[in-house]
Amino acid sequence: MKEQFNTALGNLVEKLQGWFNTIIEYIPNFILAILVMAVAYFAARYVSKAVAKLVSRKVQQDSIKNAIARVSAVVVVMVGLFIALGVMNLGKALTSLLAGAGVAGLAIGLALQGTLANTFAGLVLSFRKKIQIGNWVETTGYAGEVIDINLKDFTLKEADNNIVIIPNKTILENPLKNYSLTTRMRVFLECGVGYESNLEKVEQLTKEVIANTFDQVKQPEDVEFYFTEFGDSSINYLCRFWIDAESMLEKLRAKNKAIIEIKKAYDKEGINIPFPIRTLQFDNKLNVKAPDLQEAFINN
Structure with a gap:
């Protein structure tokens, strides 16, 4: 031991x-x-x-x-x-x-596959020069100003002041339209005039109104004007012109201003902008006082 x-x-x-x-x-x-x-x-x-x-x-x-x-x-x-x-x-x-x-x-x-995907997507988006905070963009059915890009999501503020939070992965995998990348936007304006109108006069007047309303349009020839179809009650046209703008809000304001000035010019020159009218015709020969009809109404 x-x-x-x-x-x-x-x-x-x-x-x-x-x-x-x-x-x-x-x-x-x-x-x-x-x-x-x-x-x-x-x-x-x-x-x-x-x-x-x-x-x-x-x-x-x-x-x-x-x-x-x-x-x-x-x-x-x-x-x-x-x-x-x-x-x-x-x-x-x-x-x-x-x-x-x-x-x-x-x-x-x-x-953490989804979380890591959003994280790496956030890093990629942060280094993209074509997407910056303050840009006005449109993607996945939403349009607004970019107010934040972080490691989790992409935040937009829409024109109605609503906040939209979109996962970074979704932004990276879907098309994105950035209105702020260029300083010019094209305004599309569609309207119609009556069949009795002088079409050459309508075209010239519309171009002159646009040129006189917007400083960016130097002369009437810079405005594109095309009659597009014979409508049910009007001859329709498409008018296009360029403005200096970086957001959809500026584009909407320009379109609003153009509509107001064109309407004033048309009213002054007597050019009709027709709208659908329903006509009720009462020239039938139906006799509502006939005995058979009176009896039918009484029985019902």
């Missing part, structure tokens, strides 16, 4: 001595690993600020800038951690950590 105790005690002392020797041997590596992590921490702070400043030149959204800066800081810290583990000769631990990170990343990616 005594021999077994002495053997066990000897093994314990030998094990402790081995651990102590290992600790003494790895103290320089441990100190160097701590220094590496400290350098990585301060480097991450510097890189985060530098990245935020660089991204701010391309991206207006604070949420996007902060997210990119944080991701860059995490990357620097992770690089420092891997270097520190390598300095301490923990190759197996490093391999296990990478394998675990890969499995965890795959599981998280599958679980």
Whole structure:
């Protein structure tokens, strides 16, 4: 029994001595690993600020800038951690950590597939020069001013002041019309005049009214005018002209102004803008006082 105790005690002392020797041997590596992590921490702070400043030149959204800066800081810290583990000769631990990170990343990616898709779509949208905050856009059946682009959604304010929140993935996968990319818009105006009208006079008068109403139209010849069809009660035409505008609201105001001025000019010149009229004709010879009809009304 005594021999077994002495053997066990000897093994314990030998094990402790081995651990102590290992600790003494790895103290320089441990100190160097701590220094590496400290350098990585301060480097991450510097890189985060530098990245935020660089991204701010391309991206207006604070949420996007902060997210990119944080991701860059995490990357620097992770690089420092891997270097520190390598300095301490923990190759197996490093391999296990990478394998675990890969499995965890795959599981998280599958679980948050929709969220990650919106996040990456938000990053892509933030770097697109053709989509900026303040632009007037139309997409997926909605039209309005872009008021926010973040990592989750794309926010529009419509003309009626309603807020529309659309997932970033939807914006990236669907067509988008940006009215603010150009400083000019074409106004389409459709109307009709009576069949008794002088069509040459109607065309010339309409062009002159548009040219006199809008400074952007230098002369009547700049206005496009086409008679399009013989309607039920009018000869219809299409009028097109360019204006300086960057939003649909400006376009609507221009169209409203054009309609008012054209109506005034037509009234002054006696040009008729017809509208559907229903005529009730009572020239039949039905005798409502006939005895048979009176008897039928009485019975009913």
